[in-house]
Amino acid sequence: xxxxxxxxxxxxxFAIAITWLIAAEALMAAGFGFPAADVAAADTLVIVHMVxxxxxxxxxxxxxxxxxxxxxxxxxxxERWELPALVLLTAGLTxxxxxxxxxxxxxxxxxxxxxxxxxxxAAGFAxxxxxxxxxxxxxxPPVGPAHFVLAGLVSLCATVALGTGFAWSLSGHGGEExxxxxxxxxxxxxxxxxxxxxxLTAMGVSYRLLSMFMLAPDVDGKKSRLTLAAGSAAIGVxxxxxxxxxxxxxxxxxxxxAAAAFGLxxxxxxxxDVAALYRNRKRRQLELNTKMAAYGFASLAAAxxxxxALVATGSFAAHVGAFAFLVAFGWLSGLVLAKLYKIVxxxxxxxxxxxxxxxxxxxxxxxxxxxxxxxxxxxxxFVSVWGGTASLLFGQASVFRGAAxxxxxxxxxxxxxxxxxxxxxxxxxxxxxxxxxxxPCLLYSRT
Amino acid sequence: MIHxxxxxxxxxxxxxxxxxxxxMAALGRLxxxxxxxxxxxxxxxxxxxxMAEKGFAHSANELDGGEWEVLFTPAxxxxxxxxxxxxxxxxxxxPVVHLDNRDLDPPEPMVRILGAAEQLAPGQTLSxxxxxxxxxxxxxxxxxGFRWLGGFTPDGSTYELTVRALS
Numbered sequence: 001x002x003x004x005x006x007x008x009x010x011x012x013x014f015a016i017a018i019t020w021l022i023a024a025e026a027l028m029a030a031g032f033g034f035p036a037a038d039v040a041a042a043d044t045l046v047i048v049h050m051v052x053x054x055x056x057x058x059x060x061x062x063x064x065x066x067x068x069x070x071x072x073x074x075x076x077x078x079e080r081w082e083l084p085a086l087v088l089l090t091a092g093l094t095x096x097x098x099x100x101x102x103x104x105x106x107x108x109x110x111x112x113x114x115x116x117x118x119x120x121x122a123a124g125f126a127x128x129x130x131x132x133x134x135x136x137x138x139x140x141p142p143v144g145p146a147h148f149v150l151a152g153l154v155s156l157c158a159t160v161a162l163g164t165g166f167a168w169s170l171s172g173h174g175g176e177e178x179x180x181x182x183x184x185x186x187x188x189x190x191x192x193x194x195x196x197x198x199x200l201t202a203m204g205v206s207y208r209l210l211s212m213f214m215l216a217p218d219v220d221g222k223k224s225r226l227t228l229a230a231g232s233a234a235i236g237v238x239x240x241x242x243x244x245x246x247x248x249x250x251x252x253x254x255x256x257x258a259a260a261a262f263g264l265x266x267x268x269x270x271x272x273d274v275a276a277l278y279r280n281r282k283r284r285q286l287e288l289n290t291k292m293a294a295y296g297f298a299s300l301a302a303a304x305x306x307x308x309a310l311v312a313t314g315s316f317a318a319h320v321g322a323f324a325f326l327v328a329f330g331w332l333s334g335l336v337l338a339k340l341y342k343i344v345x346x347x348x349x350x351x352x353x354x355x356x357x358x359x360x361x362x363x364x365x366x367x368x369x370x371x372x373x374x375x376x377x378x379x380x381x382f383v384s385v386w387g388g389t390a391s392l393l394f395g396q397a398s399v400f401r402g403a404a405x406x407x408x409x410x411x412x413x414x415x416x417x418x419x420x421x422x423x424x425x426x427x428x429x430x431x432x433x434x435x436x437x438x439x440p441c442l443l444y445s446r447t
Numbered sequence: 448m449i450h451x452x453x454x455x456x457x458x459x460x461x462x463x464x465x466x467x468x469x470x471m472a473a474l475g476r477l478x479x480x481x482x483x484x485x486x487x488x489x490x491x492x493x494x495x496x497x498m499a500e501k502g503f504a505h506s507a508n509e510l511d512g513g514e515w516e517v518l519f520t521p522a523x524x525x526x527x528x529x530x531x532x533x534x535x536x537x538x539x540x541x542p543v544v545h546l547d548n549r550d551l552d553p554p555e556p557m558v559r560i561l562g563a564a565e566q567l568a569p570g571q572t573l574s575x576x577x578x579x580x581x582x583x584x585x586x587x588x589x590x591x592g593f594r595w596l597g598g599f600t601p602d603g604s605t606y607e608l609t610v611r612a613l614s
Contacts, residue, residue, distance in 0.1 A: 004582035070582050073471075138475070212553060215578065217604075282550055350554070354587055358561030365554060 004070040006351055006445045009082040011422070013062025014340060015443050016090060018415050020054025021333065025411060028404035035397045039321045040186070042104030046097050051328055053093050053121070056198050057156075059336050061085070061128050063343065064149065067205060068132050071146055072139035077131050085127035092120030096167075103170060111171040118160075118167035125160050129153045144221055148204020151232050155196020158239050162189040181246055187256065188242040194324070195263065196235035198332050203231070203270055206293065209339055210274065214281035214290055219273045227269040234262035260307070267304045271297070288371040288378070292338035295382045299330025302386075322392035329385045329407070337381065337414055345369050345421045351440050352424065352433075360434040363427050370417070370426045377413030384410060449520060451484040452477060457514060460488045463613055465589050467596060470494070474501065483519040489539060490515045493609045497598030539611055544573035549605060557584045560610065564593055570614030577606040 024047050027033065033043040069076045076082075095117035101107040103114075133153055136146050162185065169178040211218050238259035245255050274297055278290075286294075303326045310316040310323065345368045353362040388403035422442050424432055433439060440446070454473045456466035466487070473483060483503070485491070494517075495505050503519040510516055544563045548556035560575050561584070567573060580597070588595050588610060597608035 005586050073580065073582060140475070212579070215550065215552065283552060346554070350583060354583075357558050357587065358563075358565045362558070 005075065006347060006447045007062075007066040007069075007076065007082065008079065008445050008447045009086060010062040010066045010347065010445065011344070011442070012083075012444050013058050013065070013086060014344065014418075016086065017055050017058035017062065018340075018411070018418075020050050020058065020093075022408060022411055022415070024050040024055065025404055025408040029401050029408055031397070031401050034321050035392055035395075035400060042100045042106075044321075045100045045103075048324075049093065049096055049100070051333075052193055052198070053089070053096070056328070056332055056336065057125075058086075058089065059340065060198060060201055061089070063205065063336075063339070064128075064132055064201070066343070066347065067208075068135050068146070068149060071149070071208060072136055072143065074135060074139040077134035077138065081127045081131045085124045085131070088120050088124030088127065092117050092122075092124055095120060099167070099171075114167040114171045115164075115173065118164040122160050122164055125156060129156060144218060144224060145204035145208045147225070147228055148200050148207070148231075151228060151235075152197050152201030152204065155192045155200060155235050155239075158235075159189060159193040159197055162192065162239075180249075181243070184252060185242060185246055187252065188239050190324070191238040191242075191259065192235060194327055194332070195238070196231075199327075200228070200231050200235070202332060202335055203227070205339075206335065207273065207277070209342075210277045210290065210293070213283075213287060213342060214277065215283045216277045216281040219277060223269070223273055223276075227266060227273055230262050230269055231266040234259045234266055237262060260311070264304060264308070267300060271301060287342065287366070288369070288375055289338045289342035291375075292341070292378045292382075293335055295378075296331055296335035296338060299326060299334055299382075299385070303327045303331060306389075319393055322389050325392055326385070326389045330382070330389065334382060334385065337411070338378070340418065341369070341374060341378075341414070341421075344418050347445065348422055348424070348440050351445050352437055356434050356437050360436070361431060362434065363431045367427050367431070368421050368424065370420070374414065374417040377410050377417065381407060381410035381414065449480065449482045451482040451518060453484045453486070455486040457486050457488050460594070463592055463594075465585075465594060467494075474498075480521060482521060485515075485517045485519065486510075487515050487517065488513070491517065491596060492539065493596035493598065493607070496600070496607065497596070500599055500601060539572055539609065540570065542572045542574040542609065543567065546573065546575040549576050549578050554583065557581055557587070560584060560608070561587060561591075564588070564591070564610050564612065567610075567612035569612055572609055572611040575608045575610070577608060578604075580606050581608065 027047055027050070033041065033047040037043045065076060065082050095113050098107060099111065099113035099117050102110045132149065136142050136150060139146075142150060162181070165174065165178045166182050166186070166189065168174045169182040174182065207219050207224060210216065237255060241255040241258065242252055245252055278294070303323060306326060307316070307323055310319050316323070345365055349363075349365045349368055356362055384403045384406035388400050388407065391397075391399035391403055419442065420426055422440060424439060452473060454470060456469055459466045459469060470483075470485065477483065485494075490507055490509070498505060498519050502522045504522060505517055505519050507515055507517045544567070546556075546559055546563060548559055551559070556575070556577050560573070560581070563573050563575075580599075585595070592613050594611045594613070595608060597606055599606050
């Protein structure tokens with residue numbers, strides 16, 4: 001079938017992703033991991049991977065299974081891979097977290113969990129990369145945002161490869177070469193994951209979603225290609241250059257400085273592209289998702305400025321935790337939560353009312369949401385993230401725990417709104433379920 | 448000499464199916480310099496704009512029984528001379544409804560097109576102008592048995608869609 005059909009398991013990915021997010025936030029509120037523990041401590045690794053794999057990667061995979069076929073106008077290469085990938089990723093992440101707990105001495109010996117986890121995660125991500133990559137390949141040559149997705153997938157492969165190497169090394173099976181990479185190469189893994197996979201993909205997806213939801217012309221292809229070129233250069237220099245420097249035992253300073261320069265250029269170019277989308281929009285009245293996405297963009301800009309300030313004052317290493325926190329929760333999580341709010345409403349609307357459309361009166365997408373109520377939760381979320389970042393910068397661990405508790409509450413509030421949307425709880429009768437329509441299931445879509 | 452790949456969508460059209468995806472899939476398999484020879488049960492005028500955008504010139508010959516053979520030739524290559532018997536006629540009638548959905552919030556364009564399509568008498572067509580390709584609309588048109596053809600105008604600013612009710 002041509003065109004955009006519903007992805008059956010996207011809602012399941014979203015549900016599992018949000019569960020990991022709330023669990024991670026609750027653990028931070030309980031004082032688990034950074035800043036009570038060291039930024040490289042095993043407990044911190046638990047939180048970092050709950051957020052980056054469990055929350056952000058799962059949400060991104062779910063969104064891409066729905067979004068990539070729409071983007072390239074071809075069906076997904078194989079829909080049957082979605083669910084096994086979800087199972088493998090969930091099992092892999094669970095094993096990984098258990099492995100980190102062993103590493104930190106919180107669980108009895110069982111370091112074999114780390115290579116097992118890496119294998120499960122690599123298998124899950126391989127299914128995702130193959131399914132999405134082959135979908136784009138079938139529609140070659142790729143268009144606009146599809147290039148970003150491809151660059152994101154390549155970065156994901158690099159992230160998984162490095163992570164797998166670390167897992168073997170930490171379990172004592174890595175040999176000398178991997179040990180060398182593990183000793184200094186963790187930033188490469190983080191840059192490839194947060195910067196390449198999550199940020200480049202989120203940028204590509206945001207170009208299309210923003211232009212769609214704001215009725216704005218697409219970003220000029222030349223401009224977005226330049227943004228992507230700068231972004232790819234940043235990741236390429238960091239990962240390839242970094243590995244070369246480690247091999248040559250030359251230190252990562254110059255490589256990371258070059259990558260940071262490309263990274264700043266990427267953020268500036270992306271800011272220019274996004275500003276043009278907002279400026280040229282036909283829809284003057286912004287919806288909640290585009291308003292809240294703007295706070296995500298502001299967080300990205302703030303993270304870039306914070307990074308410059310920290311490097312200029314020579315305190316980046318001391319505050320890398322605050323920087324990563326702002327990137328992960330202000331920029332990536334803020335943007336993903338804002339877009340989930342719209343995507344869930346749109347997909348639920350399409351699933352429920354598509355069959356009746358044009359035949360019976362149906363509600364509008366906006367009738368499925370109560371933006372006034374949701375905007376309060378989003379406001380609380382962003383304020384607590386920025387407060388949390390500040391408390392990390394000023395070394396106030398107990399204030400940070402309070403901020404994390406408020407973040408947990410705000411996220412639960414947003415989730416409650418998503419569930420209400422899925423249950424059509426805010427749609428007024430008699431439009432709620434016209435004849436011939438049936439309410440959607442909470443956790444998957446009927447296709 | 449250009450090599451043409453044959454694509455016969457007449458069986459799909461006769462069974463009420465939608466050939467666009469098949470044509471696009473065949474297009475995707477073409478080697479550089481190859482052309483496409485399309486057989487259809489009507490003159491696929493809206494397809495010409497889509498193919499022109501992709502760099503293909505067309506020449507259409509009417510066959511017996513109102514069917515058409517269309518040669519899509521990559522730009523820069525010389526197509527064979529058209530058959531002197533070609534008598535261009537259009538099997539898709541003029542649209543009875545014209546919708547300009549370019550400035551509507553999504554998914555309102557899709558709602559309006561389906562609403563108007565449900566009102567078409569057998570064989571009638573409607574035309575709609577949109578900002579983007581209505582990818583979520585196509586499965587619904589297909590499920591309800593409509594045919595459609597569409598493509599972007601050469602400047603890429605407007606997507607022109609023609610929807611036809613089965614005759």
